[in-house]
Amino acid sequence: MAIIIKEHEMFELVHPLDDMPEEKHSPEGLGLMHMTTRVRFSLIALRTYLILMGLLVLYSVLGQAGVFGH
Numbered sequence: 001m002a003i004i005i006k007e008h009e010m011f012e013l014v015h016p017l018d019d020m021p022e023e024k025h026s027p028e029g030l031g032l033m034h035m036t037t038r039v040r041f042s043l044i045a046l047r048t049y050l051i052l053m054g055l056l057v058l059y060s061v062l063g064q065a066g067v068f069g070h
Contacts, residue, residue: 062068
């Protein structure tokens with residue numbers, strides 16, 4: 001813990017590891033999130049991109065393993 005004094009003002013700094021933990025809130029009962037069309041499209045595009053990248057990694061691994069007989 002550190003105390004900084006600047007022109008007669010006193011601020012107490014607490015390191016996050018020394019701070020008291022916050023109470024966690026439960027997501028149960030919150031319902032669905034409302035998303036705009038733009039946000040929904042962005043999330044679908046991100047999901048599609050991640051699936052395609054995963055398939056490319058799988059294809060590369062299988063190719064190096066000699067599964068395709070090249």
